Amino acid sequence: MVALSLTRKLAVLADAAKYDASCASSGSEKRDSTTTGGIGSTEGSGICHSYAPDGRCISLLKLLLTNFCIYDCAYCINRSSSNVERARFSVEEVVQLTLDFYKRNYIEGLFLSSGIIRTPDYTMEQMVRVARTLRETHLFAGYIHLKIIPNAAPELLAEAGRWADRLSTNIELPTDTALEQFAPEKRPSEIRTAMARLRGKLDETVEDKKPSKAKPPKFAPAGQSTQMIVGADKADDAAILTRAAGLYSGYRLKRVYYSAFSPIPDASARLPLAPPPLMREHRLYQADWLIRFYGFDVPEIVSGGEAGHLDLAVDPKLAWALKSRQSFPVDVNRADRELLLRVPGLGVRAVDRVISTRRHHRLTLADVARLTASIDKVRPFIAAADWSPGAMTDDARLRQRLTPKPSQLELF
Amino acid sequence: MLSVRLEKFNDFGEWRNKARQLLAAGMNPSQVVWRVGAEDSGLFEAGDDMLPQPDGPIGSVPSQFIDLARDVIQHADPERFAILYRMLWRLQSEPHILQNAADSVHQMLAKMASAVHRDTHKMRAFVRFRSIIVEGEERYIAWFEPDHYILEANAPFFTRRFSGMHWAIITPYASAFWDKDNLRFGPGGSKKDIPAEGAVEDDWRIYYGAIFNPARLKVSMMKSEMPVKYWRNLPEAERIAPLIRNARQMEQDMIARATTQPPARHLRQKAREVEAPEKTEQFQTLHDVSEAVDACRRCPLYEHATQAVFGEGPPQAQVMFVGEQPGDQEDLQGRPFIGPAGQVFDDAIKNAGIDRSRLYVTNAVKHFKFVPRGKRRIHQKPNTGEIQACRFWLDLEREFVKPKIVVALGATAAQALVGKAVSISSTRGRAIDLEDGAVLIVTNHPSYLLRIPDPETKAREREKFDADLMLIKSMMQTLEK
Numbered sequence: 001m002v003a004l005s006l007t008r009k010l011a012v013l014a015d016a017a018k019y020d021a022s023c024a025s026s027g028s029e030k031r032d033s034t035t036t037g038g039i040g041s042t043e044g045s046g047i048c049h050s051y052a053p054d055g056r057c058i059s060l061l062k063l064l065l066t067n068f069c070i071y072d073c074a075y076c077i078n079r080s081s082s083n084v085e086r087a088r089f090s091v092e093e094v095v096q097l098t099l100d101f102y103k104r105n106y107i108e109g110l111f112l113s114s115g116i117i118r119t120p121d122y123t124m125e126q127m128v129r130v131a132r133t134l135r136e137t138h139l140f141a142g143y144i145h146l147k148i149i150p151n152a153a154p155e156l157l158a159e160a161g162r163w164a165d166r167l168s169t170n171i172e173l174p175t176d177t178a179l180e181q182f183a184p185e186k187r188p189s190e191i192r193t194a195m196a197r198l199r200g201k202l203d204e205t206v207e208d209k210k211p212s213k214a215k216p217p218k219f220a221p222a223g224q225s226t227q228m229i230v231g232a233d234k235a236d237d238a239a240i241l242t243r244a245a246g247l248y249s250g251y252r253l254k255r256v257y258y259s260a261f262s263p264i265p266d267a268s269a270r271l272p273l274a275p276p277p278l279m280r281e282h283r284l285y286q287a288d289w290l291i292r293f294y295g296f297d298v299p300e301i302v303s304g305g306e307a308g309h310l311d312l313a314v315d316p317k318l319a320w321a322l323k324s325r326q327s328f329p330v331d332v333n334r335a336d337r338e339l340l341l342r343v344p345g346l347g348v349r350a351v352d353r354v355i356s357t358r359r360h361h362r363l364t365l366a367d368v369a370r371l372t373a374s375i376d377k378v379r380p381f382i383a384a385a386d387w388s389p390g391a392m393t394d395d396a397r398l399r400q401r402l403t404p405k406p407s408q409l410e411l412f
Numbered sequence: 413m414l415s416v417r418l419e420k421f422n423d424f425g426e427w428r429n430k431a432r433q434l435l436a437a438g439m440n441p442s443q444v445v446w447r448v449g450a451e452d453s454g455l456f457e458a459g460d461d462m463l464p465q466p467d468g469p470i471g472s473v474p475s476q477f478i479d480l481a482r483d484v485i486q487h488a489d490p491e492r493f494a495i496l497y498r499m500l501w502r503l504q505s506e507p508h509i510l511q512n513a514a515d516s517v518h519q520m521l522a523k524m525a526s527a528v529h530r531d532t533h534k535m536r537a538f539v540r541f542r543s544i545i546v547e548g549e550e551r552y553i554a555w556f557e558p559d560h561y562i563l564e565a566n567a568p569f570f571t572r573r574f575s576g577m578h579w580a581i582i583t584p585y586a587s588a589f590w591d592k593d594n595l596r597f598g599p600g601g602s603k604k605d606i607p608a609e610g611a612v613e614d615d616w617r618i619y620y621g622a623i624f625n626p627a628r629l630k631v632s633m634m635k636s637e638m639p640v641k642y643w644r645n646l647p648e649a650e651r652i653a654p655l656i657r658n659a660r661q662m663e664q665d666m667i668a669r670a671t672t673q674p675p676a677r678h679l680r681q682k683a684r685e686v687e688a689p690e691k692t693e694q695f696q697t698l699h700d701v702s703e704a705v706d707a708c709r710r711c712p713l714y715e716h717a718t719q720a721v722f723g724e725g726p727p728q729a730q731v732m733f734v735g736e737q738p739g740d741q742e743d744l745q746g747r748p749f750i751g752p753a754g755q756v757f758d759d760a761i762k763n764a765g766i767d768r769s770r771l772y773v774t775n776a777v778k779h780f781k782f783v784p785r786g787k788r789r790i791h792q793k794p795n796t797g798e799i800q801a802c803r804f805w806l807d808l809e810r811e812f813v814k815p816k817i818v819v820a821l822g823a824t825a826a827q828a829l830v831g832k833a834v835s836i837s838s839t840r841g842r843a844i845d846l847e848d849g850a851v852l853i854v855t856n857h858p859s860y861l862l863r864i865p866d867p868e869t870k871a872r873e874r875e876k877f878d879a880d881l882m883l884i885k886s887m888m889q890t891l892e893k
Contacts, residue, residue: 007618014622032572037592041573047537048637050648052624053656055633062623070681080681081674100612101619103552103577104541139576176715189706192718196744246716249784250744262627263666273667276627298784353513360512367514 004087010097012087016067016078017113020170021227021259023048025059025108025143028165028222038139039103042165046108046143060111060145061101065089065126069115073172073183074271075232077264078115084266088117094130095138102142109143109165110134116149124152124160131163143222150186150194157194161201161219166254168225169194171247174240178233182270195251198224202252223254230284231277232261236308241287241298248292258284283310290317293348294341313403318344321381322399329383329393333362344402345377377402414439415457418448418493421585422486422561431497436466441501446493473503476510483525488560495520531560536569538642539581542609552579555606555645563588564597571595582606603645613647620648626659627666698727698812701805705778710801713779713794718743723774723809730891731884732772732815733757734806734825736857740789743780748773753859757821760858760874764881766888772813776828777802799828810848816891818850819884822857840880843887851887855880 004012025046032041048057066088067078077084098110112130116123127146134140146164148157160167169191173179176188201219226247230240244256260276267273287310290296294317304319305311311319321328321344330339332354340351350372357363357371365387369375380392380402392398416430434444445457481496489495499517502509509515513522541552552574563581567588570581574590581588582601589596634652643649695701702722708714721738724747733749741751749757761768777798782789794802806828810818820826826834829852830844839854846852856877864870 007615010615011618011622014619018623018625033575034572037576039574039576041569043569043572047533049537050620050646051634051638052620053631053634053652053659054625054628055630055637056625056628057637058620058623061619072678080678083672083675097615101616103543103574104612104616105539105554105574106616187706189714189717189719193746196718196746200744243716245784246782246789249782249787249789250716250718250740252787260628262625263663265666266669266672267666275663275667278628278630356511357513360508363514370514370519 006093006097009087009089009093010063012085013064013067013089014062016084016115017062017064017111019077019259019262019264020062020111020113020147021056021257022145022168022225022255023057023059023062023111024166024222024225024255025145026222027254028143029218031141033139033141036139036141038141039099040109040139040141042108042141042143049106049108059108060143061098061107061109062111063089063094063097063113065091065094065112065114065123065130066117067115068117070118071116071183071185073186074268075172075182075229075261075264077266079268081268082266091126091129091133095133098134098142099138099140102140107142109145111145111147113147114149120149120152121156124149124156128156128159128163131160135163145222148194148198150190152194154197157197158201158219161198162217164220166222166225167198167220168227169198170227171243171256172227172229173233174228174230174235174243175233178235182232192250195224195226195247195253199251224251225253225255225257227257227259229261230258230281232271237280237284237287237305237310238298238302238308240284241291241301244288245291245298256288258288279312280310283312283316287316295338296320296342314399315344317342318377318402322402325393328381329389330381331383332368333358333385343378343381345372345374345381347372413445413457414443414460414463415445415447416460416493418446421448422564424482424485427481427485427493427496430460430463431500432466432470433460433463434497435500435504436470437463439463441494441498444494444497446497448490448493471504473500474507474510477503480510480521480525482565483528484521486528486561486565487524489524492524495524528560528562531558532562532566534642535562535566538638538646539570540645540647541574541579542606543612544607544609549578552577553606554579554581555601555603556581556583557645558583561585567595567597617648617651621651621655624655626655626662629656629659629663631656695808695812698809701808701812705805708778708802708805710804711779711798713777713781713798716782717779719746720778721746721748721775721780722778722805723772723813724748725768725772725774725813726770727772727813729770729772729813730815731770731817731819731888732774732810732813733819733821734829735773735775735821736824736859737775737777737794738780739791739859740780740782742775748775752862753857756858756861760877760881763878764885766881766885772809772815774806774809776806776825778805794824796827796833799824803828810850814848814850816850817884817887818846818852820852820854822860825857826852826854840876841883853880853884853887 026044028042030043033039046059048059050058052058068086068088069078069080072079072081094112101107112127114123114127131144131146144164145166146160148160148167148169150169171191172183179186179188202223205216205219228240247253247256258281260278260281262276263273287301290301291298300320301316302308304316304323310316330343337351337355340346340354353371354363362385365384368378368384372378380389380398418426420426484492484496499521509518512518535556535558539554539556541554544551544553563583563586571590576592578592579590582605585600587598587601589598705720705722708720721742735749738748739751739753742748758768777794781792781794783792818829820829823836826839836854836856843851843853861870861874861877864873
C-alpha cells in the first residue's frame, strides 16, 4: 500500500469525522497560557472560527485518528463493510496539525474520535496519548474533546478525563432495539455504563467542597455529552426526547446532540437514503432546550404535536401553547417567571428584562415589543397595561396566522 | 457651543476626564460638541481649555454605566461621546434609568455595546495568523479589519491565548505587537504588509472542504454567522463557492449510488469471527446467570436503566436478602445496596452482628425504574408485570444459591417471593415456609426508614427493623449449630 500524504489523510479523516454534530468548545474551566509560555486558552464560551456552507460552526479540529474499524454499524460511514478510503494518523501527526491550526487561530482545539482498531483499549490508549502529548509536551491549553470507546478500561477513562475538557460517548440511536439491529457489535448497556462511570468521576470533582480536603484531581471540566442519530430508525420524537431526558437525569450530560441521519458515501442498503430530516432535528433541539431551561417535561412538549411527533410547522413552545390556550393570556405585569417562560416568543432574556423593568413601571404592549425580537407571536398570549388579547387567544385561525411562511429554496 | 477635544478614538479614561469637567461646570449636553483626533472644530465653537479641573469625584453613577461606557466608547459612531455624556447627565437626576430596559437612550447604548461585543467576538474568531521566519524564529502576523475601535481592548485576549508566540495584529487604524513579554501598540497598516503563507493554509482549506456536509447545505445560516464582509481575509473563503456549486450533485450521487460489495478485509474478518453460541437459557452456574441478565428483555425497564444489577455475595450463602430494585447509585455502579438505603442496611446488619460478606444480597427487579425530573431520576415502584417478569432471575438465584433463610425487604420483594401481594404488617416477625424448604422473613425496606419524616415514628420503625434483624441473626446462629 502506498503511504498517504498528510494532506490526503487529513481529507479522509476529516470527511469521516463530520457526522458527529458536536462542536461545542464552551463550558470548560477558565485557563490561559500566560504563566506557562505555551499556547491556548479557554474562557467560558467557545468561539466559532469559521462556518461551512452547511451553516455549522467550525470550532474544533474534528478528526478521526483512523477510520479503519472492526465494527459494522449500518449508519456509519466507517463501518467495516464500507468501501470508503481508509487512513490512519500517527499520534504525532494529529498533535502537529492541532498546533499548526491553533497557532493560526483557525480553531479552539481538537475533537478526536476514532474507528475501533485491534481492541477498544488499544484505540482509547492512542487517543489519550494525543491529548497527553498536547498537554505535557506542548503545554497546550486549548480545548480538547475526546470520544470515549464504551468498553475501554476504566483507567483509560480516568486518564482521558485528566487531559480532556470534554468526553463523550455516543448513544447512537434512540432505542436499544434499533441499536442492536443496526450496530450488532455495540451493547446499549455498555454505552450507558460508560456514561455512568464518567458521571461517577464528574461527581467526585464537585463533592467535598470543604477547604480542609485536598482538591480532587481535575476531570473533564466541560463534562460529558452524547449524540443520537435521528431518522435512521423508526423511533418517534417522544421516544427520542424520553431517551434524552433519561440521559440528562442519569448522567448529568451537558448536551445531547441530535444528528439528522444524512446520506453517506457507500451507504448501507438497510437505511433510508433520503435527504436528512433537518427540520425535525431543529425541532428536537428546540424541545430539548424547553425541557432543560423552560421547565417543560417530555409529555407536555410531545402533546403539542400529533402521534408522538413534534409539529414541524411551528416551534414546540408555540405548538404547546396553541393546544393549551386555557393557560393564556399571561399578565406580563403580574405573572411569575415560570409562567412568563411559557409564553411563545419570550425567551429567558426577554423574561429577565420584563421582570426587571416592571419593578419601575407597568409594561405596555409597546414596552414588551421593545424587549423581544418579534411581538407578533407574543401578542395573542399576553395581557399588558394597555392590552388584552380578547378573543384572539381562542381564535381558530391563530395557528394558521402564526405559522411561518415556507421559505423559498435557495438558488445557485 | 463648547467643543471638547479628545485625542484618542476609544480611550475611556480620557473621555471620563473631560466628562467630569463638563459635569462640574454644569454644562448641559446640548451645549457641547465632541471632537476627536485631528477633526476640525466648527466655526462658532469655543475650546475646552477654560474648563476647570474638579478635584475628587463630582457625583456618582451606577457601575453598570461604567461598564457600558467602556464598550460604547469603542463604537465607530462619531456621536458616541455625546450620547454617553447625555446619559451621564440624565443619571444625575434619574439614577435608575439603566434598570429600565425600555428607555430609548439606554436601548441605543445597549445596542452600541452589543455591536462592539459582536465585533470583538468576530475578531477573536476571524483573525488569521500567517507564519513567517524572522532571524530564525517563527513569527505570526495577521491582518484584520474591525468595524469599531476594538483592537486595544481586545488585544489582551490574544496575549492570554498566544502567550508563547511572537505575534502582530495589523488593522487599518492601529496595530498590536506581542513579543512573548510585552504588548505594545503602533499605528495602523495595510493588507500588503502581510506575507503569503503556503502549506498549512492549504491544509486548512482541505479541512474546510472535508468537514462540510453537502447534504445539509444552509448558506443563509453560514452568511449570518460569518458575514460576507469578512470573507476577503479568510483563507478558507475561496472554497465556499465551489463547495456550494457541487453540493446538490454530491448529495444526489450519494443517494443514487447502489450499495457496493463489502471489501475483502471485511469478509475475512467476518469469516474469522466464531459464531456466537446460540443463546439458551440453560445455565450451568450462577455466574452464567449473572452474565445473561444484562441482555434481559422480559420487560421494558432495560431501555432506560444503565445496566442490570444482579445479586452479590457467596454463591452458597445461607441467607439471601431481597430488596425491591436498584436505585440511582446501584444503577450507576452495577452493585446492589450501595446507595443511601444500602447504608441504612449496612448499619442495621452491623448493629445486629451480621456480616454482610456472608450474605447474598439481591433485588426482586434487576433494572432501575424511574422518571426523569431535570437532573434527577425519581424512583418508581415496579408494577406487578415487571415483578412477575423478573421472577425468572430471582428464581434462578434461589435455585443456585439455595439459601436456608430468605429475607424480603419490603412489599415488592415479598410479592416476588410469595407470588402474590402481601402486607408487611401481617407477615413480619415470623418465619414463613417456602416451597423449596427455605424460610421467609418479611420486613420493611431500609429506604422506608429513610422516608419517615417524624423522628419518633422513625425511631420506632427502626426498632422494629432492628428486632427483625435480631431474629434473623438468631436463626443464623441456630443454623450454624
